Amino acid sequence: MGLEDRDALRVLQAAFENSGAPQADSDELIRRLYTRWFALDAAVRDLFPPELGPQRAAFGQAMHWVFGEFVAQRAQEPVAFLAQLGRDHRKYGVTQQHYESLRRAWYSTMRSHLIDSWTGAVDDAATQAINLITGIMSGAADAEDGPAWWDGTVLEHHRVSRDLAVIRLHLDRSMPYHPGQFVNVQIPQWPRRWRYLSPAMPADPDGLIEFHVRSVLGGMVSNSLVAETRPGDRWRLSSPHGGLHVDRDGGDVLMVAGSTGLAPLRAIIMDLCRFGENPRVHLFFGARYPCELYDLRTLWEIAASNPWLSVSPVSEYAGDPPWAGDYPDVQPPRGLHVRQTGRLPEVVTKYGGWGDRQILICGGPAMVRATRDALIAKGAPPERIQHDPLVG
Ligand SMILES: Cc1cc2nc3c(=O)[nH]c(=O)nc-3n(C[C@H](O)[C@H](O)[C@H](O)COP(=O)(O)OP(=O)(O)OC[C@H]3O[C@@H](n4cnc5c(N)ncnc54)[C@H](O)[C@@H]3O)c2cc1C
Ligand code: HEM
Numbered sequence: 001m002g003l004e005d006r007d008a009l010r011v012l013q014a015a016f017e018n019s020g021a022p023q024a025d026s027d028e029l030i031r032r033l034y035t036r037w038f039a040l041d042a043a044v045r046d047l048f049p050p051e052l053g054p055q056r057a058a059f060g061q062a063m064h065w066v067f068g069e070f071v072a073q074r075a076q077e078p079v080a081f082l083a084q085l086g087r088d089h090r091k092y093g094v095t096q097q098h099y100e101s102l103r104r105a106w107y108s109t110m111r112s113h114l115i116d117s118w119t120g121a122v123d124d125a126a127t128q129a130i131n132l133i134t135g136i137m138s139g140a141a142d143a144e145d146g147p148a149w150w151d152g153t154v155l156e157h158h159r160v161s162r163d164l165a166v167i168r169l170h171l172d173r174s175m176p177y178h179p180g181q182f183v184n185v186q187i188p189q190w191p192r193r194w195r196y197l198s199p200a201m202p203a204d205p206d207g208l209i210e211f212h213v214r215s216v217l218g219g220m221v222s223n224s225l226v227a228e229t230r231p232g233d234r235w236r237l238s239s240p241h242g243g244l245h246v247d248r249d250g251g252d253v254l255m256v257a258g259s260t261g262l263a264p265l266r267a268i269i270m271d272l273c274r275f276g277e278n279p280r281v282h283l284f285f286g287a288r289y290p291c292e293l294y295d296l297r298t299l300w301e302i303a304a305s306n307p308w309l310s311v312s313p314v315s316e317y318a319g320d321p322p323w324a325g326d327y328p329d330v331q332p333p334r335g336l337h338v339r340q341t342g343r344l345p346e347v348v349t350k351y352g353g354w355g356d357r358q359i360l361i362c363g364g365p366a367m368v369r370a371t372r373d374a375l376i377a378k379g380a381p382p383e384r385i386q387h388d389p390l391v392g
Pocket of ligand 1: 182195196197198199211212213214215216217218219220221222223260261263264363364365388389390391
């Protein structure tokens with residue numbers, strides 16, 4: 001029966017229940033799996049960052065979903081997902097030998113972890129599932145001719161506010177992506193700690209690319225990006241993901257950007273500028289302090305020549321902190337944009353639920369959740385709301 005045995009597959013899926021939750025049994029399973037894998041194949045350990053907690057969570061959540069699809073006897077989406085994961089994993093330097101040692105470690109760990117429910121049927125399903133998952137990933141990686149990563153050099157680093165930087169790079173070769181997508185980035189200050197960043201401009205045939213970064217409290221990579229990045233740094237970027245987009249025939253648009261959540265929305269807006277006519281786009285751009293509305297001038301310049309765009313700046317506090325004077329003045333000429341004070345979810349929903357709009361929300365996970373919930377509470381249909389995956 002193997003992959004057709006839904007009961008056996010349910011046993012395997014249950015082993016990955018609650019992955020990422022503290023003290024989940026699945027975390028112990030995956031911890032043992034990695035320990036066994038690294039013992040079998042010591043070179044694999046060097047591919048991973050020192051702390052493996054987030055990795056265990058990502059692996060377990062992916063497995064829970066994949067086994068759930070197998071239980072439902074759906075193949076198309078998990079095969080597409082695993083193939084993409086395999087192509088993306090090329091950037092970590094994964095080889096066929098790593099897949100081979102993973103297969104062995106995975107099978108024996110599953111077997112010893114689930115020993116009480118390990119029947120012949122579960123054994124068949126586990127063997128076939130592990131072979132299929134690793135086979136799809138390694139096969140797709142082998143079949144892919146495109147680059148595994150794009151290297152680039154930092155040209156400019158602008159500290160636009162205490163916690164914010166605009167960073168421009170020149171890639172050795174141009175990277176194709178859709179405006180609104182995000183990429184995985186590795187910087188020299190933190191090898192093997194890949195983080196997602198969203199290009200703030202559409203793909204450029206000459207390889208120029210721009211990122212907007214905000215340092216988060218206690219954050220490893222974002223603080224280096226903001227404080228330590230220097231021209232000449234060599235970055236590695238990997239393939240683009242995400243589907244944020246504006247359907248130009250889909251009606252008017254509401255965009256809500258919290259801080260550097262502006263980046264992918266600005267890329268979409270810049271791309272729309274190619275067309276003479278567009279749906280109306282209303283962008284709320286929010287930050288804690290007025291001085292952190294770092295890209296208001298660019299937005300003002302775009303809106304000045306594109307009547308379909310209107311921009312509402314929002315800041316949580318009415319005044320600037322004492323350190324504002326240490327950074328460039330970001331305000332466009334007075335009176336052009338009436339700034340509102342308040343938090344984005346409340347300010348945006350003052351005008352209703354925007355139910356007739358395509359809605360794109362971008363920013364930190366808490367801001368995205370709060371804005372989405374507030375809009376839905378005011379009647380916005382959830383299926384009209386787009387945002388990136390909520391991580392963190
Ligand atoms: C799809 C996607 C696109 C992204 N695009 C951008 C971008 O264009 N610009 C940008 O500056 N960042 C962006 N991020 C966030 C970025 O990838 C990192 O998560 C963030 O910079 C923190 O990394 P770190 O290493 O500094 O923090 P870590 O050391 O990984 O985490 C430290 C602490 O910060 C918390 N944390 C992690 N991420 C955030 C966050 N976004 N907001 C608030 N707290 C957080 C964690 O829960 C943890 O407690 C994006 C994230 C995703 C998922
Ligand atoms: C030879 C096999 C593999 C190797 C060497 C490998 C290695 C890695 C490394 C180094 C990372 C980055 C960790 C980090 O940034 O913290 C990663 C991420 C990840 N891996 Fe694997 N992996 C392998 C197989 C798999 C398999 C079989 C799955 C599940 C189907 C998987 C799922 C994931 C997921 C979901 C992530 C996080 C997202 C991403 O970075 O793509 N990996 N892996």
